[in-house]
Amino acid sequence: MSLRLPDDRHLAPAEALRPASIPGSKSATNRALILAALAPGTTRLRGGLEAEDTRWMRQALGALGCPVTEAEGTWTVAGGARPKAAAPLWLGASGTTLRFLLPWLALRGEGAIQLEGDPRLFERPLGPLLAPLEALGARWEPGSNGARLHPADSPPRRLELTVDARLSSQFLTGLALAAAALPEGGVLRWTEAASPSYLALTTQWLHRFGCGAHLEPRAWTIPGGALAPRDLDLPGDWSGAAAFLAAAAATGRSLRVAPLDPEDAQGDRALVDILRTAGCVVVWKGTQDLEVTGPLLRGFDADLTDCPDLGPVLAGLAALAPGSSELRGLHTLPLKECDRLEASAELVRWLGGTAEVVGDHTLRIAPGAPLGDRPLFNPRNDHRMAFAAAVGGLRRGGELLDPGCVAKTFPGFWEVWTRMLGC
Structure with missing residues (x-):
């Protein structure tokens, strides 16, 4: 299956893009779900992300x-039970589900537990988490x-514990969540951590x-025995919003995106400052609506160590x-759902650029224009590569293979995208 990428050629020159409503945050949703399972009692969550990654987490918890x-x-969520599985747990391709549940x-856990999923899930690094x-x-x-x-x-x-977290901060997050459910909690230490902003998100x-x-x-000090059930609203997803915010920059138009939390600890919130530095106007409208107006006035010089998924x-x-x-700080991208560093270069x-x-951490890019007919772009079954192709397609057109891979975190992405363009 393929999709002709929607573009902005039918829009009037000064026409604004239509407002975009984004789903809940995967990062927040899967953290909240496992904390709800660890906390004794009944937790209620609203605004959670309905997508493959969160579905695997919910099914596994059940x-x-x-x-x-x-x-x-x-x-x-009915929390507080010691985990026990009578049948294999299917985790799809969800790295957060596997790494958060594992500790x-x-x-x-009570008794052996069979864990299954897409082959790529178990090819991604686990050794530094398994060792302790x-x-x-x-x-x-x-x-x-x-x-x-x-x-x-x-x-x-x-x-x-002292943990090697150079390949993924999710190792530390999984251990911190488990420590919070122990009577005396714990202390985790490390020398270097990938994407450290996600540790701040877990702390939040x-x-x-x-x-x-x-x-x-x-170092991370985690008190034990203090988890309690909650009644919470989950925030919108900065990662899911990234392509839409980039759309305003790409087209030179204005776009309002909601709901977003300006105090969210998610690292992808750095996109606000990155777009401002590149010449876009970014303004909060109320408490949850973010408005971006393009165009870009210059290229990017950005360290994405805290937010590599923006790459x-x-x-x-x-x-x-x-x-x-x-773009620097991309050393974890080859370890994602696909090798996102090489896929981004591709x-x-x-799109016609160079x-x-x-090394394994920097991407240097010069813009250009595509020449002649192009083959379909293959996102390698990676939702973020499909989002990135959608942004490029706004000005370059083209056709995308396997558009359904966005279901991992944003099943309704293409409907919201075409609505934004008024298609």
Whole structure:
């Protein structure tokens, strides 16, 4: 299946893009779901993301004895049970689901648990997370379609761990969530962490569930036994908003996006400052509506260490910019759902620009124009590469293979995108 990418050629020169409503945050939703399962009692969540990644988390929690029910837009989570699975857990391609669940299951699970999912899920790094769990008595048996986890014989009361988090901050997040459910909590230490802004996001959500975690540059103190059920509204997704905010920059028009939380700790909120620095006007309208007005006046010079998932969308936008760009801090992109660093370079070339990958962390981009007919762009079954292609297609057209891959985090993306353009 393929899709002819919608573009802005039918719009009048001064016409604004139509407002875009984005779904809930995957990062917040999966953190809130597992905290709700860990907190003894009944939690109610509103505005959660309805997508593949969060569906796998909800189904896994239900299979582990913490059912998630839905009524009138509210998810109700029965938390506090020790996890036990009578059948294999299917986790799809969701890295957050696997990495957030794994420490809890390894330290508190009852009986062996079979974990299954897309092949790419188990190709992504897990060793630095498994090492401390195995030192505490858990066992990991890889198989042809996943792995079998044997939990530690007796749960610890407290964690005192030094973790190699250079490949993913999700290792630390999973351990912090598990520590919060232990009687005495714990302290996690590290030398370097990938995407450290996500640790601040986890701390924000620990606080919302009653755990007064304290985050320092290389240490995290997590009090134990303080988690409590909550009644919460979940924020909109800055990651899902990125392509829409970039659309205003690409087309030189105005666009209002909502709902977004200006105080959200999610790292992708950095896009506001990145677009401002490149010449866009960015203004908050009320408490949840963000308005961006393009066009870009220059290329990007941006360090994305705290927000590497912005890399693909910014690469697609950089191919349309009036000058060259350099995106740094991308060393985790090859370890995502696909090798997003190489895929982003491929997208830039498909859009007519030039792209140079420098080491494993930098992408240098010069804009250009596509020559002649182009093949379909293959997003490699990666939702963020599809979002990035949509941005580039606003000015370059083209055809996208497998547009349905956006269902991982934003099932209604194409409907909202074409509505934004008035198509």
